[in-house]
Amino acid sequence: MKVTTALAALAAPAILAVSAAPATAHDIENETVELMTSLDELNDSGGSGEAWAKVTGNEVWIKVEVQGLLDGAPHAQHIHLGGAAECPDPSMMGSGYEGAIRTTDAIDSYGEVRVSLTGNDADTSEAAALDVANFPADGTYTYERTFEVPQDVAEGLHHGDGVVVVHGVDHDGSGEYDGEQMSDLDDSLPSEATDPALCGALQEGQMSAPGGGVATGGGSTGGLENTGLIAGGALLVAAGAGAFALNQRRRAES
Amino acid sequence: MSTDQPGQGRRGVLLTALAVLAVLVGVVVIAVGVATQRPDPPSPPAATSAAEPTEATGGPEDEQPDEAGSDDPADDGQSATSAPGSSAQDEGQDGQETEQPAEPEVAALDPSEPVEVRIPSIDVVSPLHPLGLAEDGTLEVPSGDRYDEAAWYDGSPTPGEVGPTVIEGHVTGAGGVESVFFDLGALRAGDTAEVEREDGRTVTFEVYRVDQFAKDAFPTVDVYGPTDSPELRLITCGGEFDEAEQSHEDNTVVYARMVEG
Incomplete structure (x- = not known):
């Protein structure tokens, strides 16, 4: 939280610089870029959500809020980079269950996993992409973490190329990840566990967004005034x- | 003694009359006092049941998975659902219906700070002053002499620039006295808000959505996230008042987009 506060303080002056000139390799160090996206459903997952990030140099603060995914099942979540910096058309025909989109089907759109949004201080690199034990395991959750990323990832994020993808879809409505088809990422997992459920392409914000709600009430109208x-x-x-x-x-x- | 008797009698009648009058006036005063108890601030109708009068029950957003409707033409559908039938018909006279299918294309303006906000349908006219973020990253709120004036978040775009211009105002003051944005929750799709800028231009925004969110589930990206054209967010408090926290549990947010400037 301390970091968040510091970032918020930095953000106001920095945002001007950001909007004035696109980041280049050498000038991201002292620059804060604020990124946002709504998370829209893929594969009729029934979920929704949003992601909000502030990136200063190599340091990333991110908050992900998700609603309506499969409860009691892990949801791997990543920032992808290196594709077209966009989400696939939700109606695209994939190679999965009844045409479902599997993670690799849309790799041209969002690129490869570069950041794993794990909890519990676990590794955040692509190596932890399927670190199932350290991803949120609820259908509705709020995730918040600050961590460092490699230089090329930081540059990609500063350029607004990151795409947030949340995985895990119960295609057959069985209440758990199962089914015949195994994952295109790890053949020891059902494909349901890794198929994309939500996607949002991070966009540069137009302001340093205030945190939380707004305290614009002075008193109750309920009493006897x-x-x-x-x-x-x-x-x-x-x-x-x-x-x-x-x-x-x-x-x-x- | 005997001369006093008639006088006393008359005085007695007078006193009785006065006493009765006092009781009557007292009753009237109490009645007025109770009747003018301030009502709760208005809330927007729940998204799915526009006809029902709404209590602050929390989650209209749950029912609306596609909150921002950001990138599809379903915006029209949303405006329609958030407008109760009656007011939608009223708006029809202004040619609202024909305007809705195509979003009006307006050119964005160069920056110029806002100086006044006017919301005719709820009789709001307020000067604006700039406010920033507090140390904890939350939005500062009007205080002191300017408590009852609306404020512009100076980190947000100026009105007419691309992006959401953020204007906030209190719903109530200490003791529950109505403040500048008390009636914000009564706004409906099709209502307008005008913001005057330092350069003398006035930008007109048209409301397309009014929503209420629990403060602990405030949809940051939805409210403050990037937009493709000039928009406006009017924010105040709403919902139940939490006596322990001394604050309202919800925020009322009005979403509008520029139609003229």
């Missing part, structure tokens, strides 16, 4: 009733 008026009215009623009673008594006495 007219207490003065109500108390005054009550006082008048009491005084009037008292005076009336007193007067009646006095008249009766005299």
Whole structure:
């Protein structure tokens, strides 16, 4: 979190520089680029989400929010680089279950895995692409981590070439990863475990986005804010009733 | 003594009348006090059930997987669902219906800071001042003498530039007194907001979506993410008031796109 704060502070002046000139190999060091994308479903995964990243030099902070994927199953998530920096057409015919798109089917669109978005301080390189134990294992989750990437990956991200892909689709609705077909990435895993479920091409942001919600409320409208008026009215009623009673008594006495 | 009697009698009647009057006035005052209890700020209708009056029940976004509708022409469908039937018909008079299928093409403007925002349908006219990010990365909010004025996030594009211009305002002040954006949640697709710039130009934006999000599920990319044309985000608080946290649980966000400038 400390890093996030520092990055946010850096981001405001840096963003001007970013929009002024595209990053080149030598000038990314002191530059923060802010990247965003919505994550759209592939393979009718039923999921949705968004990714938000800030990259300064080789340091990457990223937050990924995902909803609606298969619960209780690991979802490998990566940043791909080296393709056309885009997501495949969701309706493209793939080599998977009933034409499903498998990871390698769309490699021309998003390129190869260059960053593995693992948790638990695990390796974030492509070597950890199928580090199943360290990926989120819920259908809905928020992932946030800061880590370093190699120079060429940093440059690709600064150029806005990164594509976030989240994997794991239960094509047959069995509630788990299974099926005849094995993964095109690892033949010990069912293809369902590695088929792409969500995809978003990171785009350069148009501002340094504020974090979280906005504190634009001062007080509740639920309470009794007219207490003065109500108390005054009550006082008048009491005084009037008292005076009336007193007067009646006095008249009766005299 | 005897001379006093009639006077006392008259005074007695007078006193009685006064006492009765006091009671009556008191009752009226209480009634007014209770009746003018401030209502909760309005909420946008849930995306899927525009007809129903809405409580702040949380997740319209759950029902709308394709939130931004960013890159497909389904935007029209979205505007239609977020507009309750009645107001959609009202807008029809202005030729709204014919404009909706094709997004109006407007040329982006050079930067110029905003100085005033006007939202005619909810009677808002407010000067604007620039605010930035707080140390924790959250958006600063209007305070002090300018508490009840709307503010422009100075990290966001100026109105008319490509990207989402961010303008925020309080929904309430201390004790629940209404503030500048109290009625923001009552805006509907087709309503307009005008932002005047330092260079004297006024940019008109048309609302295409009004939504309410739990603050802990704020869709950052959806609200602040890049757009292809000049857009506007109006933000305030909404939903239930959390007494422990002393804040509203939700944010109300109005999405609009430039139609004239």
